Amino acid sequence: MAVLNRIIKAGFLNFSRSGLVSWAAVLVVTITLSVITSLILLQAILHFSLGQIKEKVDVTIYFTVNAEENKIFLLKKSLEELVEVEEVTYTNSGEALKIFRERHQNDYPTIQALDEINENPLGGYLNVRAKEVSQYESIANFMKSDNALVLGSASIIDKVNYTQNKEVIERLNSLISGARKLGFIVTLFLVLISIIITFNTIRLTIFISKEEIGVMRLVGASKMRVRGPFMIEGAIYGVIATIITMLLFLPATAWIGRNMTAFLGINLYDYYVSNLLQIFTIILSLGVFLGIVSSLIAIRKYLNK
Amino acid sequence: MIYFNNVSKIYNKDSIGIEDVTLTVSAGEFVSIVGHSGAGKTTLIKMILAEDKPTEGTVFFESQNIHKLKSGELTKLRRRIGVVFQDFKLLANKTAYENIAFAMEAVGKTNEEITLDVPHVLDLVDLGTKLFHFPHQLSGGEKQRLAIARAIINQPELIIADEPTGNLDPISTYDIVQIFKKINNLGTTVILTTHNRGVIESIGNRVITMEKGKVIRDDKDGKYVI
Numbered sequence: 001m002a003v004l005n006r007i008i009k010a011g012f013l014n015f016s017r018s019g020l021v022s023w024a025a026v027l028v029v030t031i032t033l034s035v036i037t038s039l040i041l042l043q044a045i046l047h048f049s050l051g052q053i054k055e056k057v058d059v060t061i062y063f064t065v066n067a068e069e070n071k072i073f074l075l076k077k078s079l080e081e082l083v084e085v086e087e088v089t090y091t092n093s094g095e096a097l098k099i100f101r102e103r104h105q106n107d108y109p110t111i112q113a114l115d116e117i118n119e120n121p122l123g124g125y126l127n128v129r130a131k132e133v134s135q136y137e138s139i140a141n142f143m144k145s146d147n148a149l150v151l152g153s154a155s156i157i158d159k160v161n162y163t164q165n166k167e168v169i170e171r172l173n174s175l176i177s178g179a180r181k182l183g184f185i186v187t188l189f190l191v192l193i194s195i196i197i198t199f200n201t202i203r204l205t206i207f208i209s210k211e212e213i214g215v216m217r218l219v220g221a222s223k224m225r226v227r228g229p230f231m232i233e234g235a236i237y238g239v240i241a242t243i244i245t246m247l248l249f250l251p252a253t254a255w256i257g258r259n260m261t262a263f264l265g266i267n268l269y270d271y272y273v274s275n276l277l278q279i280f281t282i283i284l285s286l287g288v289f290l291g292i293v294s295s296l297i298a299i300r301k302y303l304n305k
Numbered sequence: 306m307i308y309f310n311n312v313s314k315i316y317n318k319d320s321i322g323i324e325d326v327t328l329t330v331s332a333g334e335f336v337s338i339v340g341h342s343g344a345g346k347t348t349l350i351k352m353i354l355a356e357d358k359p360t361e362g363t364v365f366f367e368s369q370n371i372h373k374l375k376s377g378e379l380t381k382l383r384r385r386i387g388v389v390f391q392d393f394k395l396l397a398n399k400t401a402y403e404n405i406a407f408a409m410e411a412v413g414k415t416n417e418e419i420t421l422d423v424p425h426v427l428d429l430v431d432l433g434t435k436l437f438h439f440p441h442q443l444s445g446g447e448k449q450r451l452a453i454a455r456a457i458i459n460q461p462e463l464i465i466a467d468e469p470t471g472n473l474d475p476i477s478t479y480d481i482v483q484i485f486k487k488i489n490n491l492g493t494t495v496i497l498t499t500h501n502r503g504v505i506e507s508i509g510n511r512v513i514t515m516e517k518g519k520v521i522r523d524d525k526d527g528k529y530v531i
Contacts, residue, residue, distance in 0.1 A: 002415070002416065003410075006410055017398045018398065212398070215394045215395075216411070217380075217383070218354060218383060218388055218394075219407065219408045219411055219455065220381070220383040220408070220411045220412055220459075221380070221407070221411035222377075222411070223380075225410070225411060304376075
């Protein structure tokens with residue numbers, strides 16, 4: 001315990017006495033953590049945007065005018081039981097007509113033609129939303145399969161618009177998966193670069209102390225006694241850099257929230273504040289881990305003398 | 306205590322550290338190693354501290370082959386040796402007090418022992434008023450006295466001093482030599498390298514002369530002949 005206390009105390013003393021060198025290391029770790037925080041927020045924007053696009057995609061099953069509602073409800077129930085399905089909403093023929101009239105209220109000839117028919121020419125329909133864009137095909141396949149026909153619903157289906165939307169859905173699907181992959185690769189690349197820069201900065205701070213490390217070993221200090229304070233120093237870089245990063249992002253996200261919410265579709269400030277604890281935990285763990293591991297690796301070379 | 310058995314350190318054809326050195330240093334001796342720059346004095350010291358490995362031969366500290374020791378064993382061995390260098394090698398970020406305390410912490414001394422012994426040893430080397438000075442606030446002589454205080458604080462069996470007076474003025478040199486003589490009189494073995502004739506004459510003990518990596522003379526009565 002006494003040894004641990006001495007190591008911790010020495011770590012804090014080294015940090016405060018190294019002055020500019022310590023703060024230069026904190027600055028570099030802050031930049032690294034800022035890059036990582038930005039990437040977390042960018043991932044949130046990407047996730048939100050893709051989610052919004054996904055929301056706009058669905059498959060509609062149109063029923064014949066005379067389709068019995070109990071059969072429609074049976075089909076709805078069986079669709080809801082599919083694991084791929086997020087939500088199924090039913091619009092009956094009356095509502096369908098009302099929506100049609102509203103949509104075409106300025107289209108006088110169409111409204112007049114409807115009035116002249118004097119009956120509802122539209123059937124009800126089901127809107128099916130899948131959990132993932134890639135799952136629409138399997139839902140469409142279900143519609144074609146025996147499962148749906150067993151329910152006796154094949155005769156009541158007028159058309160399913162999946163075939164018409166298939167190309168758009170498939171393109172969207174590949175776009176989303178491409179965007180995710182690209183996002184992941186870019187994130188990995190930037191994180192890697194930041195880690196390398198941080199590692200080299202900490203290595204430089206330890207390089208400055210290499211002679212002292214040798215002297216400590218010569219007076220009989222154990223490897224842990226020499227290594228420990230540098231690890232504590234590394235952890236301090238991480239903690240201070242985390243606090244600075246978190247504070248910097250408050251006004252930054254507030255500004256983005258005020259000026260770019262309409263463009264991004266998400267209020268970044270609200271997202272940042274509501275996920276503050278999670279982001280803080282991730283950044284702090286990364287910062288401390290980075291500081292300790294970089295110190296550990298950097299000092300190894302000088303300890304073996 | 307120390308035994309060099311046909312030890313050579315050849316860096317390359319044109320650079321020989323030491324060549325075929327065989328010598329013994331007994332417990333309680335005061336041995337001065339003299340020679341010009343590049344004679345091999347520092348290489349010899351590095352062999353004892355296991356800072357460098359010989360290309361041939363073996364170095365023993367008592368019954369232990371120094372260069373066969375594992376890291377932990379080497380750490381324990383180094384705690385039995387006090388080292389003083391020409392360039393002092395003090396911990397720049399630590400005060401005089403902390404420099405000594407660090408050496409005591411390294412051997413596992415308690416906080417109470419440290420609080421009691423550090424001011425005492427600094428008093429012994431006339432640095433009692435400079436406990437909280439950093440090395441850059443001390444003169445050359447004071448730095449060397451601090452380095453000696455650090456070397457003796459754990460009462461080592463052997464003190465190695467590599468050109469300890471090389472950067473000092475004559476008055477400081479005299480003071481430092483007197484301190485080493487006192488340490489030796491108390492029973493500690495001292496190995497000192499120097500090329501200062503005055504130092505050798507004032508010590509007057511065994512002198513080993515080196516040239517081009519070889520021991521060319523080993524006198525029991527302190528003769529300085531190159």
